[in-house]
Amino acid sequence: MNDLVATAEKPADVTVSAKPRGDWAHRLLVLLPGIALLAFWQWSSGRLIKEIYISKPTAIAQRLFELFASGEIYPHLWTTGQELVMGYGIGVAAGILGGYALGRSPRLARIFEPYVMAFYGVPKIALAPLFIIWFGIGVGSKVALASIMVFFLVFYNVYAGVRGVDREVVNLALVMGANQRQLTYHVYLPAAAPYVILGMRMAVPYAVIGVIVGEFTSSIQGLGLFIHEASSTYDPAGVFAGIVILLAFVVGANAVTGRLERRLLRWRKPSGQGPSDI
Amino acid sequence: MSDAVLAFEGIGQDFPAPGSQAPIRVLDGLSFEVASGKFVAVIGPSGCGKSTLLQMAAGLLKPTRGTVRHRGRLIDAVNREVGFVPQQAQLFPWKTLSENVELPLLLRGIAVAERRQRVAEALASVGLSGFEDYYPSQLSGGMQKRGSIARTLIYRPDVILMDEPFGALDAQTRMVMQHDLQTLAQDAGATILFVTHDITEAVVLADSVVIMGQRPSHLLATIPIDLARPRDVFEPFRNPGYEAAYDAVWSVFRSQINIRHRAPAMEATP
Numbered sequence A: 001m002n003d004l005v006a007t008a009e010k011p012a013d014v015t016v017s018a019k020p021r022g023d024w025a026h027r028l029l030v031l032l033p034g035i036a037l038l039a040f041w042q043w044s045s046g047r048l049i050k051e052i053y054i055s056k057p058t059a060i061a062q063r064l065f066e067l068f069a070s071g072e073i074y075p076h077l078w079t080t081g082q083e084l085v086m087g088y089g090i091g092v093a094a095g096i097l098g099g100y101a102l103g104r105s106p107r108l109a110r111i112f113e114p115y116v117m118a119f120y121g122v123p124k125i126a127l128a129p130l131f132i133i134w135f136g137i138g139v140g141s142k143v144a145l146a147s148i149m150v151f152f153l154v155f156y157n158v159y160a161g162v163r164g165v166d167r168e169v170v171n172l173a174l175v176m177g178a179n180q181r182q183l184t185y186h187v188y189l190p191a192a193a194p195y196v197i198l199g200m201r202m203a204v205p206y207a208v209i210g211v212i213v214g215e216f217t218s219s220i221q222g223l224g225l226f227i228h229e230a231s232s233t234y235d236p237a238g239v240f241a242g243i244v245i246l247l248a249f250v251v252g253a254n255a256v257t258g259r260l261e262r263r264l265l266r267w268r269k270p271s272g273q274g275p276s277d278i
Numbered sequence B: 001m002s003d004a005v006l007a008f009e010g011i012g013q014d015f016p017a018p019g020s021q022a023p024i025r026v027l028d029g030l031s032f033e034v035a036s037g038k039f040v041a042v043i044g045p046s047g048c049g050k051s052t053l054l055q056m057a058a059g060l061l062k063p064t065r066g067t068v069r070h071r072g073r074l075i076d077a078v079n080r081e082v083g084f085v086p087q088q089a090q091l092f093p094w095k096t097l098s099e100n101v102e103l104p105l106l107l108r109g110i111a112v113a114e115r116r117q118r119v120a121e122a123l124a125s126v127g128l129s130g131f132e133d134y135y136p137s138q139l140s141g142g143m144q145k146r147g148s149i150a151r152t153l154i155y156r157p158d159v160i161l162m163d164e165p166f167g168a169l170d171a172q173t174r175m176v177m178q179h180d181l182q183t184l185a186q187d188a189g190a191t192i193l194f195v196t197h198d199i200t201e202a203v204v205l206a207d208s209v210v211i212m213g214q215r216p217s218h219l220l221a222t223i224p225i226d227l228a229r230p231r232d233v234f235e236p237f238r239n240p241g242y243e244a245a246y247d248a249v250w251s252v253f254r255s256q257i258n259i260r261h262r263a264p265a266m267e268a269t270p
């Protein structure tokens, strides 16, 4: 009896302990190309290419340390962080509301779709100087630029998601007794959730582009300004340090949205097909 | 007349035809009734407008001509007193099985305690106890279908509309489902309007079979099936009187199928 239990438990035990180990091996494998690239960069700097062009990883790390130790970077981080969070938040909220409204109402869609289509075609970066004039060189213009870039991505995904909801499913809910509010909560939102989240994930880098381009164009403070100044004073280590910080932000935001996705979409089969990514 | 739960009166339906000005006439002057507690099967060739009829009974589609009445009341909005079991189970994939089955009660504002109890009963009645927390994607086709039926039975609708519910199932599962449906319907005293294109299924399950013709379709015949219940769905031919009942339906239906057989044959002969 005891033996049986022991042997029965063994396989489970093995898989439990084997999983993290496989995970670590996988992570190491993922890190390998990165490490190789860094090593090659370090080696080639000063040998193949002048250091003034490409700096080198150790110098960048050194620079990052100084920036944080002296506190020089914090005002820039604070400004850019604010712009990113506000731009992203406003863009996502407006995109969900607009996409949902137009997705639900064919009449609204017929009226507004041509306009949205037309504005979609405008390269939003070209609006940067205009936004500086309208909203000043402070936080406002960057938030506007980031949120408009985020808006269109989220809008289109949510719009497509809501429009794609199966008519039969909606009819079923109506016959079961759903009113409009219940229909939204129990059918449209969950059905569109994969698209909302896809839009949110795709929008993260666009928020960064919007904010940095805005800061490049004209600003008093922010990571974009910091990078811009570093490059105009021939300080590649400073440029790369700024880029590393942006990279860290994007990776962090991706982890957050990825976690959100796993939480909200746990009903989907692991192999389940969602909306295609681009 | 007065005991009719559903009454279709002179139903006609036109749909706009893609790429042509003239609409397609799908249904053309169709009248029949579904009496309380009866199991009525509708058969007809594919595309003759069977699903369209159910849509009308559910108040999701307004007929171009004629009216549909539910216990005398004209259906002119979504009819919440019917239950609908579609061809695909259509459980909501973002809800667990028990959340799916609970939904109609939740939408109708029934209290939590009663919901719990009725969900447990409904799942037990279709043999799905123990699968409460499974998502539909984790269930087999037959289990999803059972869930779909439980979701409909749970709010005890006045009529249950079923649109080829077992069409997509394998033969074995289908027979078991037919058997269980017969039992459930009898126990609940349910009124059922059941669309199928399978004559055997119609004859073995129904109290009467409504036969529709090719588009634009009208009623070809309504044939009462007076076989004793419970009927053997696994070996239909063992039910006394089955062959006569099948022949009665088949003799009407055959005329429809012959038309289809001949058309390509005539093209082939030089």
Ligand SMILES: Nc1ncnc2c1ncn2[C@@H]1O[C@H](COP(=O)(O)OP(=O)(O)O)[C@@H](O)[C@H]1O
Pocket (backbone or CB within 6 Å): B015, B016, B026, B044, B045, B046, B047, B048, B049, B050, B051, B052, B053
């Ligand atoms: N919303 C619609 N618009 C246009 N044509 C439709 C629509 N719904 C059904 N039809 C047409 O009506 C006919 C009958 O459809 P349906 O009721 O689904 O047939 P069945 O269920 O008997 O196979 C088909 O030819 C179909 O193309």
Ligand SMILES: [Mg+2]
Pocket (backbone or CB within 6 Å): B050, B051, B052, B163
């Ligand atoms: Mg059909």
